[in-house]
Amino acid sequence: MINGKEAPRVKRISKEELEELKNEGYVIFSSHNHSNFSDGADYHEVIDTLVKFGVNLIALTDHNNIRVAKHAKAYIKDKYPECGYLIGEEISSNHGDVLAYGLQNEIPVDEEEKPSVKDVIEAIHKQGGLAVVAHPYHPGEGIFRTFGGLKNSKIKNLNFDGIEFYHADLPPFLNYMCSTLLKLRPQMFVLGSDDAHTVHQIGRYFNLIGPNIGDVHNIDEIFNTLKQGNTTVLELMGWTARPFHMLPGFIDLLFKKGLKRINAFAGIYGLFKGIHFQHESLGWNPITPQEFKVLLQQIIQTMNINTIRLDAMRPKTNAYDFALVAKELGLNVILNPKFVYPRGLENPQLDRSLTYDDFEDFCLNHAQRAQDAGVDIFCIGNELTLELSDDKSGHIERFNPEFFTQFTPSLLEMIPGLGTTRLAKIGKGKKKEHKITAYLEKLSEKVREYYDGMVSYASGAWEIREVPWKNFDIISCNLYFSDIFLEFIEDFPKLIIKILKGSPSSRAAHLFRQNIQYLKTFKKPVIISELGFQTVSNSICVGPMPVQYHKDFDRFEFDESAQAQAFAEVFKLLKKDIFVNGVIIHEWSDHIDKGFGLTKLDNTQKLSCEVISDFFKTWKI
Numbered sequence: 001m002i003n004g005k006e007a008p009r010v011k012r013i014s015k016e017e018l019e020e021l022k023n024e025g026y027v028i029f030s031s032h033n034h035s036n037f038s039d040g041a042d043y044h045e046v047i048d049t050l051v052k053f054g055v056n057l058i059a060l061t062d063h064n065n066i067r068v069a070k071h072a073k074a075y076i077k078d079k080y081p082e083c084g085y086l087i088g089e090e091i092s093s094n095h096g097d098v099l100a101y102g103l104q105n106e107i108p109v110d111e112e113e114k115p116s117v118k119d120v121i122e123a124i125h126k127q128g129g130l131a132v133v134a135h136p137y138h139p140g141e142g143i144f145r146t147f148g149g150l151k152n153s154k155i156k157n158l159n160f161d162g163i164e165f166y167h168a169d170l171p172p173f174l175n176y177m178c179s180t181l182l183k184l185r186p187q188m189f190v191l192g193s194d195d196a197h198t199v200h201q202i203g204r205y206f207n208l209i210g211p212n213i214g215d216v217h218n219i220d221e222i223f224n225t226l227k228q229g230n231t232t233v234l235e236l237m238g239w240t241a242r243p244f245h246m247l248p249g250f251i252d253l254l255f256k257k258g259l260k261r262i263n264a265f266a267g268i269y270g271l272f273k274g275i276h277f278q279h280e281s282l283g284w285n286p287i288t289p290q291e292f293k294v295l296l297q298q299i300i301q302t303m304n305i306n307t308i309r310l311d312a313m314r315p316k317t318n319a320y321d322f323a324l325v326a327k328e329l330g331l332n333v334i335l336n337p338k339f340v341y342p343r344g345l346e347n348p349q350l351d352r353s354l355t356y357d358d359f360e361d362f363c364l365n366h367a368q369r370a371q372d373a374g375v376d377i378f379c380i381g382n383e384l385t386l387e388l389s390d391d392k393s394g395h396i397e398r399f400n401p402e403f404f405t406q407f408t409p410s411l412l413e414m415i416p417g418l419g420t421t422r423l424a425k426i427g428k429g430k431k432k433e434h435k436i437t438a439y440l441e442k443l444s445e446k447v448r449e450y451y452d453g454m455v456s457y458a459s460g461a462w463e464i465r466e467v468p469w470k471n472f473d474i475i476s477c478n479l480y481f482s483d484i485f486l487e488f489i490e491d492f493p494k495l496i497i498k499i500l501k502g503s504p505s506s507r508a509a510h511l512f513r514q515n516i517q518y519l520k521t522f523k524k525p526v527i528i529s530e531l532g533f534q535t536v537s538n539s540i541c542v543g544p545m546p547v548q549y550h551k552d553f554d555r556f557e558f559d560e561s562a563q564a565q566a567f568a569e570v571f572k573l574l575k576k577d578i579f580v581n582g583v584i585i586h587e588w589s590d591h592i593d594k595g596f597g598l599t600k601l602d603n604t605q606k607l608s609c610e611v612i613s614d615f616f617k618t619w620k621i
Contacts, residue, residue, distance in 0.1 A: 008165050008182070008190040010233045011208070018054035018206075018234070026210035027222060028234070029057040032090070032099060032134070032164065032193030033202065035072070038062035040197045042620065043072050049199045051080050053236070055206060056216050059088035061099055064109040084216035090134060091124075093117045095150050096143035099164065102129040102219055111523075112470060117143060117150070121159050130223060132162040132191060136181060137174045144181070155184045162226065166192030166233050168204035189226050192233030208232040272332055272527055272582025273616040274307030275299060275598075277322070278589070289321040296329060299588065303609065304616035307331055309529065309584045311338040311382070312366050323373040334476075334529070334584065336379035336458050337366040339387060356439055359388055363443060367450035378451050379476055379529070380443055383460040385436055407434070407462040434466040444471040458529045461515060469522045478530035478586070479515055481570040482543030483507035504540045505569050512570070516578050527582035531570065532596040535559060535606060539566040548592050558594050564607040571615040583619075585612055 013021075018028055030050050034040025043060060050058055058076065060068050069087045076085050089100045091107055094114040100107065104127045109115065115123075124131040133155075136144045143150055163185075165178045182188060192205035209225050216222075225231075277296075287295070299305060308326045312319040312335055323333045339359050363380055370378045381387075385407070440457060447455055454473040461479050469475055483504050519526045533539040534547050537559040547556045574580065590597025598609050 008178075008233060010166060010192070010235050013234045013236060015054050015236070021208060022054070022056055024210075025212045025214070026208050027057045027084075027213050027216055028055045029059070029086075029191075029207040029209050029222075030055045030194070030202075031059050031088075031101075031132075031191045031207055032061050033059075033196045034062055034090075035060045035068045037065060037068040038090075041199050043068050044075060045199050046196070046202070047072060047075060047080070049202045051083060053203050053206070056082060057084045057086060057209070057222070059086040059101055061088035061090040063090050064092055064107075065089065066103055066106045082216070084219075084222075086219065086222075091120050093120045093143070095148075096136075096138070096145065097134040097141050098124070098143075099132040099134045100124040100129050101132065102223065103127050104129075117158055125159070130161040130226065131159070132164055133158075133160045133181070133188075134164050135167040135170060135195065136163065137177045138167070138170065144177075152180050152184065155181045158185075160185065160188055162189040162191055164193055165190040166205050166235075168192070168194045168201070187229075189229045189231050190233065191231065192235070203236050206234045206236065208234050271619065272307040272334070272584065273305050273619065274309055274332070274334070274582065274584040275303060275305055275588050276309040276530060276532075276584050276586040278311060278587045286318070289318060289325055292318075292322050293325045293329070296326060296331075300329060300331070302605070303613045305331070307334060307582065307584065309334040309336075311336060312369070313338055320369055320373045323370075323375055327374055332376045333374075334377040334379060334456075334527075335366075335370055335373075335375045336382045337363050338382055356384075356388055356435070359384065360443055360446070364446060364450055367447045371451045371453070375451075375453060377454045377456050377474060377476075377527075378447065379456045379458040380440070380447050382458040383463070383478060384439075385434070385463055385466075386460060407466065436463065437466050437468055441468045441471055444468075456527070456529075464515060464519060469519070469524065473524070474581075475519050475522060475524050475526045476529035477515070477519060477526070478544070479512065479528045480531065480544040481508045481512050481533070481566065481573075482540055483511065484541070484543030484545065504538075508540050509569075509573055512573070513578055516580060525581040527584065528580055529582075529584050530586040531583055532586035533563045533566040533608075534596055535563045535594050535608075537562045539563050540569070547594055556594055560607045564611045567608050567611045567615075571611070571619075575615070575619060 022028060033046055033050070035043035035046055037043065037060075040046065040060075040062070046060065047058060058072070060072055062068055066087055066089050069085075073085045073087075076083050086101050087103045089103055089107060091098045091100055092109050092111075092114050093116060095117050098117065098120045100120075103124070107120065107123050121131040133143055134141070136142045137146075139145055144152060144155075163178055163181060165182075166175050182190075191207050194201050194204050196202045209222060209231055211230075213221055213225060296308070308322075308331050310319045310322055310326075310333065319335060323335060326333050337359075339362050359381065367378060367380070444455055444457070456472050456474040456476040457467055459467050459475075459477045461477060464477055516526065530544075532544075534542050534556075535558055536542055536547060536556040538556075539559075539562045542556070547553060550556070574583065585598065587596050587598070589599045589603070591601075593601055597606075598612070599605055
């Protein structure tokens with residue numbers, strides 16, 4: 001007994017008994033599992049597995065987001081209408097994790113300045129939700145962990161509704177320590193959980209709620225029953241059986257997906273599979289929103305995309321009309337202002353007097369318009385070190401070795417894991433911080449006054465070590481699979497150059513992998529915001545330099561199969577060795593056949609379309 005209240009009960013039970021209990025008006029509740037929207041398995045697999053075990057009330061509690069909710073609810077309603085869904089979130093506080101149930105809106109968390117436990121609980125209660133202390137004595141993530149945790153007595157001042165008393169991954173003595181907390185706050189209801197990150201971890205602890213619950217979809221009735229403490233933790237397998245049950249999942253997690261998932265901060269926002277649509281953005285073949293809708297429907301059907309990236313020009317742009325069409329068709333929209341033709345498409349001349357101040361006003365105007373259009377990700381700029389300059393040179397004129405050498409990383413910055421540390425900065429010597437760093441810090445703060453969605457920046461590959469990624473929600477990089485940038489680091493230690501010997505493909509793969517590993521050290525979702533190849537025979541060698549501006553343009557031979565093969569090479573790498581959260585193909589169409597476009601001048605698709613479509617169809621977390 002605890003203060004006159006019966007101690008938390010754990011009932012060993014079989015799957016057959018679960019079915020009998022449901023017939024008696026009990027609810028079988030799985031309270032803590034993760035999906036591919038944080039660091040768990042595909043939500044379809046999680047739901048299917050839970051229902052197979054006999055669960056009829058499900059909460060997917062991803063880290064600091066509820067993005068899976070609309071997908072999970074729709075899937076359950078369609079496939080398992082007899083089951084209920086409870087919107088949940090595992091929220092990081094400054095002292096550990098809190099489980100929230102019954103939310104209406106996501107409770108955001110700033111990883112740099114996590115909210116207090118008290119503030120998290122208040123935010124949950126404001127939405128009418130229930131706050132549960134998650135794995136209280138977990139060594140690393142529990143609120144009352146041994147090192148760096150709160151004192152037990154603090155529980156009196158924390159208005160928790162429930163406690164995750166039994167956690168399937170923790171040894172019994174850590175779970176039983178929760179008795180101390182119940183003595184201090186006996187009104188908390190008790191839950192047990194799998195906290196599953198793979199489907200093989202499911203089936204250890206469920207919760208019995210009831211009896212006499214008339215409708216599993218009646219959240220108010222379920223909440224009232226929980227508050228009354230009418231719960232029993234169900235144990236489906238003992239400690240001796242668990243290792244054998246979990247072994248396949250451990251092998252799968254570690255050797256098949258785990259290493260790249262752990263390194264990638266995978267799945268937080270699902271996978272972005274998209275096309276960079278540039279008809280209007282660069283003034284080539286402008287089309288109306290109506291024509292765009294018809295074309296976009298065809299692209300969705302043939303290319304298996306779920307995302308489109310748009311560029312917004314001034315003074316007039318159809319980009320926001322396009323954004324609304326794309327949202328109507330169910331796509332994610334990534335949009336960035338592109339200050340290239342300030343006089344409009346009628347007079348597409350580069351303005352070489354553009355300043356950083358000019359772009360700031362331009363960007364903030366578009367941030368407000370992006371907010372009104374419901375854009376999902378607003379990139380506050382695109383390769384601004386190329387597009388803006390104080391030297392009066394144009395975009396293409398800046399595309400030269402002298403320009404790129406100023407961004408050459410130091411040896412320490414090229415070592416994965418060290419690139420973001422203070423030690424790496426020592427390797428820069430007397431190299432000054434580029435102007436773009438402080439500029440993007442300030443601009444990202446100002447943009448958030450106008451736009452409350454996810455903020456990013458479409459970085460050039462040469463810029464990634466100058467961008468203050470801590471200021472952004474998502475990392476976006478225009479990362480081309482090419483060995484062209486190797487010439488810009490040849491003044492650096494020969495060790496790097498020796499590693500990079502081999503075919504253009506192997507050289508490109510090495511640099512590609514290094515850049516992605518660097519970006520992952522920020523522990524944020526990484527999207528390749530531009531990935532493309534020109535339709536010429538030596539696609540990988542040519543890289544991002546537009547061939548139409550090359551002095552020997554005529555020597556480039558049109559070659560669809562070379563472009564398609566280049567895509568196949570990089571997709572093989574992305575599916576097997578490197579994980580990113582999104583890939584945006586650059587670009588749908590072009591004004592020259594030899595360019596990056598996926599369609600020819602007669603609007604028929606190139607061979608690359610089939611390769612890309614197949615990749616998007618089969619690419620999963």
